[in-house]
Amino acid sequence: MTKLDDLFRDPLPDRDTYILKQAIPFNPDQWTTRLPNEQWWPKPLSALPRTGRWPTVDRQTVFRMAEHSETPEGRRALLIATLVWGTGTSARSIARRVRIFHENDLDWLDHRIAAATTEIDRGDPVAAFLVLNDRDARVKHLGPAFFSKLLYFASAGHPTGGLLPLIIDSNVALALDELSPHSWAPDERWDSKKYANYLDLAHSWAERFGVEADMVERKLFERGKQVRAGTT
Template sequence: MTESGAGSGTREPLEGLPVPELDAVLGQAVPFDRDRWLPLLPDASWWPGELDGCPRVGRRPRVDRRTVFSVAARAGTVEADRHLLVAALVWGTGTKARGVRRRGRVFAGTPVAEIDARLGAALAALRERGPVEAYRAFNNEHGIAQLGPAFFTKVLYFAGGGAGAGPYAPLILDGVVSRALKRLGAVDGKWPEAGWRTDRYRQYLDLVHGLARQRSVRPDQVEAALFHHGGRAS
């Protein structure tokens, strides 16, 4: 696969990948513990109220993609952008205390005003110039300490609402998806496990959107299929 994009031959390794139904993707739910998150936030106003309405399954409430999309639909103000950031982090983390503490470093490592400015700038880039430029913003001049690509692409994905400016909708790229791409031979041997450059993200979007068009599915259905494949034991 080239740095600039995917050719017809590079999509062949993914042609047999089972793709889940859209309802299953949007219903992908993750348990969370509100009490572990609140002490890590700058203050309680950062907590999105939608999460308090999530259904409980066993001991814990669970937040699904639909709920985070509903939070993201309010984005555009400082408070709503904060809620999007927190909801995306909660959905992507789960209940393990160690993981929650690691994600909480986002709020400890950067002053609140700077988080607001950098988050707002990256989301503006998404709306105005599309996900590749938003990725570039988060990955460079508007980066937030402790918020790497695996999580800022979650923010971009939900902010995009399943669509995006230009030819691409933003998609999640994390270590599990990356592992699937390598296992399936869809990327070259130099593809990293983390810290992807902007041109790599563009390459990923081109690959996944191309397969989605072939299958007549949404790109996030392909992303979910890759995540499932990457999470399986090899």
Template structure:
């Protein structure tokens, strides 16, 4: 099954890695448990139009340190920043995870979920973060970002983790008409199906799976 229309381009990997969003450092720092949660990689991001912009490469940089507690904190925050932009409401909503749980609980659940990713792969890690390692107010649209950055370049098992959010789900709804694709709250079987379809498309196109994810996101943005 084709996930994308024939005329829908799949971006180059360099273009995927360069996908960037602006962010407001001061706003984030005011909402984090402490300044120690702020990833230093984000302070090296280039300024564009008066705002720093974080791209996928920078977040992958934090993921290289995810074998430490500090690195996992930085990965979480970098993934949240990359996925939020500068709108005050969006940032505040993403940062709700911090006052709703203790620092220790967030760190323990993050460590356990990423351990599942390293040892068992993307699907089991998705289940973990959606169930016993669930961090309140960190839903699939954002914990799949954490999984993606932590595991895409060093996958375990048959599939690399990919981001699944409402925009990607909209594109899947258009392509996979025999399956119900809600705008949120995807079950583990839905995530499994998404990974299977995206990886099949990537193999046929001779690209990496995150290039397919990026193409689905671009396509989904144009759908109503």
């Protein structure tokens, strides 16, 4: 049995539990006080339940917001919700994330995000990745670990061109380095060719093990955390 087989050996929970209801706590005050304008705060995030001290946002909520992202305001809300889901409650991490809105021209930021989500709608997640990873037109402080989350959520959970855009971050890269035939460094800025390779691998593994592609993504993420912690 290979390490990959072992990763999917135990029965997985259903996707609704493991993926759509994956909820991340967040501190609204840390965001609203740092955004350029408090009115930017997405209304759907204000009505979320608390789990303990903080409210939580799950993947399903962000997917639903993607269904209303045809306008600049909708795309901005989707980006903020994506950042909230991907960041958690760390004030230092939140301060880094909101630099996106303070150190980029906002019209240009919307233009780049609109161009990327248009490629998602056309069914080409690799082209969408390239839009936001373009060396000559990058959005400051929005690297692959977070813009791949944006592409993932912009799909509203529906495969585009047969492929679901998937999140790539340092933990996923650590797992790919261990389980795939290619070399993956957790600290590189992965190019569109490597992203295409990742999507092909993840979807082939999803078919092999009878799961959805984002189930593979989360299993890789969890495996990468184990590799990082040395608990493999």
